[in-house]
Amino acid sequence: MRTLLVDAGPMVHFTHSFANPGSPRIEDSIYAAGKGILIDDGRIVKIEDSYVLREEYSYHGDEPAVIDDLRMRSLGGNAVIPGLIDAHTHLVWSGDRSQEVRWRQEGKTYAEISQLGGGISHTTSATRGATKDDLYRSGYSRMRTALTSGTTHMEVKSGYGLDVETELKLIEVGHQLGQVNHLPTTDCTWLGAHDVPSQMKMEDYVDELLSQQLPAVIEQGLARSADVFCEPGWFSVEHSERILKESQSEGLALRMHIDEFSNGGGGELAAELAVQTADHSYHTPMDVRQDMQEAGVLTGFLPGTPYAMGDAWPSMNSIVEHGIDFTLATDFNPNCQTLSLPFMGSLMVQRCGMNPLDSLYAVTAQAARSSPHPSGNPHGRLSVGSVANINILDSPHWESWALKPSHTPIHSTVLEGEFFTH
Numbered sequence: 001m002r003t004l005l006v007d008a009g010p011m012v013h014f015t016h017s018f019a020n021p022g023s024p025r026i027e028d029s030i031y032a033a034g035k036g037i038l039i040d041d042g043r044i045v046k047i048e049d050s051y052v053l054r055e056e057y058s059y060h061g062d063e064p065a066v067i068d069d070l071r072m073r074s075l076g077g078n079a080v081i082p083g084l085i086d087a088h089t090h091l092v093w094s095g096d097r098s099q100e101v102r103w104r105q106e107g108k109t110y111a112e113i114s115q116l117g118g119g120i121s122h123t124t125s126a127t128r129g130a131t132k133d134d135l136y137r138s139g140y141s142r143m144r145t146a147l148t149s150g151t152t153h154m155e156v157k158s159g160y161g162l163d164v165e166t167e168l169k170l171i172e173v174g175h176q177l178g179q180v181n182h183l184p185t186t187d188c189t190w191l192g193a194h195d196v197p198s199q200m201k202m203e204d205y206v207d208e209l210l211s212q213q214l215p216a217v218i219e220q221g222l223a224r225s226a227d228v229f230c231e232p233g234w235f236s237v238e239h240s241e242r243i244l245k246e247s248q249s250e251g252l253a254l255r256m257h258i259d260e261f262s263n264g265g266g267g268e269l270a271a272e273l274a275v276q277t278a279d280h281s282y283h284t285p286m287d288v289r290q291d292m293q294e295a296g297v298l299t300g301f302l303p304g305t306p307y308a309m310g311d312a313w314p315s316m317n318s319i320v321e322h323g324i325d326f327t328l329a330t331d332f333n334p335n336c337q338t339l340s341l342p343f344m345g346s347l348m349v350q351r352c353g354m355n356p357l358d359s360l361y362a363v364t365a366q367a368a369r370s371s372p373h374p375s376g377n378p379h380g381r382l383s384v385g386s387v388a389n390i391n392i393l394d395s396p397h398w399e400s401w402a403l404k405p406s407h408t409p410i411h412s413t414v415l416e417g418e419f420f421t422h
């Protein structure tokens with residue numbers, strides 16, 4: 001079955017390559033109202049003026065209609081943007097750490113909360129005790145929620161198992177969820193180096209990561225990347241380097257969590273290893289950001305984390321002005337329970353003065369560089385040959401994507417050609 005969408009409002013397509021990659025220009029990125037899209041076999045095969053498509057396919061109405069193998073629909077002038085890509089999530093875990101909010105308000109740091117038995121190790125115990133079915137069910141409902149906010153693809157990390165069996169289970173669940181055809185696709189990352197299990201020494205755990213977890217993850221064959229929480233108090237730059245280099249030599253792509261609480265030197269390592277993306281990066285100095293940029297490393301900003309934890313933001317405008325390539329993602333985790341990229345957009349646009357086009361670029365075309373579609377076809381842009389992942393807003397203005405933090409700005413989502421009204 002083919003699908004024909006006509007009468008789009010302004011359409012943000014992001015198909016040009018930009019001289020200054022950090023800053024897309026409106027005139028290069030948006031088609032004026034009136035375009036239509038033809039979809040075949042889950043991919044975009046034509047983008048044309050609606051009146052041309054209406055003539056060609058003899059569709060003169062406004063109501064959805066089916067003629068032969070073609071399903072047609074007028075978008076009534078609503079704005080259109082690409083499917084959103086969440087390039088950093090901890091989607092699969094069990095348990096609840098809501099009580100930690102009061103500890104934070106009493107002034108306890110992330111490290112102190114972890115020493116009190118909260119933090120990652122608390123979630124790890126609950127996750128180890130959960131069945132695969134439990135994890136699948138909660139992951140399924142989280143992904144349905146993400147879809148209603150326009151997410152069509154998610155990077156999904158393990159990291160709450162911290163032993164071979166549970167890490168493999170988390171990756172398997174993340175992979176299986178991505179195969180369900182009415183859910184976003186997934187791109188799985190092994191994050192065994194998220195924390196050291198309680199009762200274990202750092203050195204012993206790093207040895208276990210490399211001698212047991214990594215070979216098992218490679219044999220399982222479902223994770224595309226490896227990630228490390230490189231932060232003073234967690235994995236040092238030296239340990240991170242060892243884990244990342246061995247992962248790379250086993251064929252995994254590399255990602256990092258860096259400089260979340262302090263400038264720990266992770267940015268220099270990210271640049272040296274030319275990792276795909278170095279995320280959080282709140283305390284990375286600008287000269288190191290520029291080294292990362294020159295090495296082709298994306299910076300993944302995760303505005304939900306400082307929002308939830310009450311921490312300060314880096315100056316996003318100076319990052320845009322310096323032409324740093326960045327993505328925005330939810331970092332969905334027990335401390336930061338949002339799956340809404342439009343909410344991330346709202347935090348950037350309505351709280352940090354970021355241009356709505358820069359922030360949309362960060363959750364679409366830029367995010368696609370950080371997390372490719374499993375089909376190997378382009379996504380995060382609307383062009384002939386791309387995956388037909390498309391969001392129709394409930395407004396004629398594309399800027400509205402970032403202006404509705406409490407409910408979805410998305411009227412409907414086309415997921416690989418299938419239409420979902422929210």
Ligand code: NIG
Nearest residue numbers: 119120229305331333334335
């Ligand atoms: O990216 N900072 C490291 N990992 C997660 C949070 C983990 C947790 O607190 O459960 C993050 O924010």
Ligand code: FE
Nearest residue numbers: 088090257331
């Ligand atoms: Fe994270």
